[in-house]
Amino acid sequence: MxxxxxxxxxxxxVGTRPFGIGDDRIFFGRDREIEELSALWRDSRLTVLHGGAGVGKTSLVCAGVVPRLRAEGAHVLPLGQIWRRNVFPTAAFPEQNPFTLALLSSWYPDESPIRVAGLSVLNSLRRHRRKDRFGAPVPTFAVIDQAELLFREPMPHAGQRRRFLDQLQDALTAEPNLRLLLAGREEHLDDLLSLGERLGEDAGTHYPLRPxxxxxxxxxxxxxxxxxxxxxxxxxxxxxxxxxxxxxxxxxxxxxxxxxxxxxxxxxxxxxxxxxPEPAAALDAGPRTGRLAGEVDEVLGEFCGQALAAVAADHRIASGRVVSWFRAAFADRGSGGGVAEERLGTGPPTEMPASVLRAVEDLHLVRVRVRAGVRTHELHHPRMIGPVRALGERSWPVRRPEPAELLQAAERALCTGDAAQAWYAAEAVIRACGNDGLRLRAEAEHLLGNIACERRRADLAVQHYRSSASIFEVLQDGRAVGLLLAALGRLLMDGSAADAVRELRTAASRLPNDLVVQIALAQALWGAGQPTAAVAVLDTVLARDGDTPEALRARGEMLVDLGRTEPGLRDLRRVDHLDRPSTRAAWVLAETARDDAADPRDLVGGVGGHDGVWPDPAGILGEAAESGPVLLRVARVRGLRGQEDAAVFAARAMRAGRPPLPPHLRDEARRLMTTGSRASRATGRE
Incomplete structure (x- = not known):
């Protein structure tokens, strides 16, 4: 008993949470699955573990398969996540691919973010290769949990997500020792398997996890x-x-x-x-007396009622409305077996936003099945029908998650594009912490700063980053303080480069060995019109740590802008120069200036008309449409090619503000505006 x-x-x-690393001593019932999935992971370059919500995918990986492989001596990376954990301020790495940085930060948690920032998935794996005693590379076992988040719609940063998926495919293709496991929900199986399409016949395998x-x-x-x-x-x-x-x-x-x-x-x-108080009594009574059935009904009913109340509170909807909708949609005779997605929210008693449906799915109240191409939502398990029908109209107390769980929910909401829900949850963390739990409070302020950056509210971001930095200062966490000070300095660059320099010089005096602060200082000096000092700071950083991708990238771009083409190209060759518009623009400018061999259409990934004229420059430039340095590089490439619209791009560069054109490059922009206008007049096309 x-x-x-x-x-x-x-x-x-473990209750409602998944089993984690270290829970293998209490993880049972999956011996066959552990054996089979371990074998598939060893033998396949891509393995997809799929199943419904709450079936135990994360638990199987963390408490079953990973301990098994590590006990055998395999090189298994920590659990990978593609949703942005709150480990770094967004403003400190403004041009990063958020999915790449999140994944690499979870795979290599002991690395400083600046060491993985700017790396592609493939380059990071190559940097961290392990070899056996004979010098041969050993397989790297890597897992991405909750991989279905990559395919949920709507998803912010669609372009960066697409490039991240390309990076995963490149890694699978070019790194033969990679063994990648994706754990995701079964309705996205085809999407997950599509990542192996470049592998040809070895396109990966999948493993269904059942209850x-x-x-x-x-x-x-x-x-x-x-x-x-x-x-x-x-x-x-x-x-x-x-x-x-x-x-x-x-x-x-x-x-x-x-x-x-x-x-x-x-x-x-x-x-x-x-x-x-008496767990034995519930079992000893046995099913014939009905006591066990009553105990189970009570547990399930309480869980459903409290979960729905929490969803209602999170979405600022009356609890009774959510309970009535849920009961009618999922537990009456007509819909207990499943509700097609297009029918949800169309009938009585009320309509619910898609975010509510996602929330009840994530809380394991419902699951999704795809039948004949139709996504169908149904109760997580038929045993819940009776308890859900018995919920009635009573008000359930909202038992809020612990602050750490709330913070994780806020991070996840931000990743899936629900910034309003992320803000609400982060503020709830601060309220729940009170004067205790300083670290969680600091992390919540930090996350609010990140959300403000997403909303392009630099004033709010500065406010919350400062609050977070002051708490981390009390906690004597120098690394966190350094990242936040770098973020503050970068936020000031668009408004006043001189103010940014002052902020970052103060940060550098307190954290002289912090690479994030030093690189941000160099970029602030560049923006303030001090190119010699900027390059000198980066020279010092690279003399101390010559493999820092962000320092190489920043110095390479600066040297190309200064006309020092060959040393600039040497730096850019050591980083992924295609992932960001600013670096891609510097690369094409350097190649064009060096030997006139580059096609200017490469600047936008090969998109353009057959005559090399870009039909929609603003759309093609995308995220860089407001970047003064990128627009000037475009103008210079166009000028070197003798194309008449160089003056148009130069004028846009002068007006741009995210970031603005540094003072020492404005003369070049004015020159291109003048020469381009003369060329246009000469051809009668002004």
Whole structure:
């Protein structure tokens, strides 16, 4: 029988959270899956683990497969995430691909962000290759969890997402020792497998993860307590598992048993019973008395009611409206078996935004299935029908997540494009922390600064970054302070380069060895019209750490702008010069100035008319349409090619403000405006 014998130690069940690294001692019921998925991961360059929400994908990887491979001596990277964790201020790395930086920061958590900033996935993997004792490279096992987020719509930063997916394909193609595992929801299986299309016949394999069968569920309940001296009898465990397989509805005359148990519900019920005052009594009563059924109904009903109340509070909707909508959509006789996506929100009692549907899916209240090409939403498990129907109209108390969970929810909301929800959750973290939990409060202020940057509210970003930096100062976290000071300095560049220089000189005096601060200082000096000092700072950085991609990129661009083509190209050859418009523009300018061999259409990825004239410059330049330095490089390339619109781009460069054109480059822009206008008049096309 279940007892509280482990109450003084860690609990035997994880409840609503997934199993993590270190939970392998209490992870049971997946022996076959661990063996099969480990073999697939070893043998395939791309493996896709797929299943419904809450089926245990993250748990299988973290508590099952990763410990198995590491015990065998395999080189397995930490769990990879593509949603932007709150580990760096956005403004400190303004031109980074957020998906790439998030992934590399999670794969290499001990690296300073500046060491991975600017690297592609392929270059980062090559930098961190491991070799055996004979000098041969060993396989790198890498996983990306929640990979379906890459294919959710709408998704912000669509262009950067597309380039990130290209980076993953490049890594799979060019790095034969990479073994990539993607864990994602089954409705996105085709999207996930498409990443292996460049591999030809070796296009990857997939592994479906299903709910527990009866024997696996019994093992998952019984084994965590084995050896404690108070493990439950098998009959008690079987009674609980059978109860979780039993479906009762008012439109069926008899109870129905289904063959599977949802792992998320199993852990939820076990954790709640374990935490109760008399967990043994609920099992010993047995299903015949109805007490066990009542206990399970109570746990599931309380979970659903509180989860829906939390969703309602997060979305500022009356709790009763959300509960009524959910019950009508998913637990009545007509829709209990599934609701097509186009029908959701169209019938009584009320319409709900798509963000509410995503929230209840992420909380494991519903799951998605694709049938004949139609996305269908249904209850996470049929055992929930009765408890959901019994929710009634009562108001459920909102049991807020812990501040750390709230912060994670805010980060995830920002990644999926819901900046308003991210802001609300980050503010909730600050309220929940009060005067305690200084680190979480600092991280929440930090995240609010990031959200303000997303909204292009530099004033708000400065306010929250300063608040975060002051708290990290108290915590004596010099690395966090350095990143935030660099972010503050960069935010000031667009308004006043001189103010940015002052801010960053102060930061550099306090953190003289911080590469992020030094690189930001160099770029502020460049923006303030001090090119010699800017290059000197970067020379010092690269003399100390010659492999820093951001320093190489910044110095390469500066040298090209100064007409020092060959040394500029040497720097740019050492970084991924195609990933950013500013670096791509510098590269094409250098190549054009050197030997007139570059096609100016390369500046925009080969898009343009057959005559080399760009039909839609603003659209083609995209993110760089307001960048003074990029527009000037475009103008210079056009001028070197003798094309008449050089003056147009030069004039735009003079007006641009994100960032503005540095003072020492304005004379070149004026020259191009004058010579370009004369050329236009000469041909009668002004």
């Amino acid at each position: 279940l007892t509280n014998s482990l109450a003084e130690g860690s609990p035997p069940y 527990f069968d009866r024997d696996a569920a019994v093992q998952a309940v019984h084994m965590p307590l084995t050896g404690t001296g108070r493990e439950p009898g098998r009959d008690a465990v079987e009674s609980l598992v059978d109860e979780l397989r039993t479906v009762r509805t008012p439109w069926e005359a008899t109870d129905r048993r289904i063959p599977t148990v949802a792992p998320a519900l199993l852990q939820l019920v076990c954790a709640r019973l374990w935490a109760g």
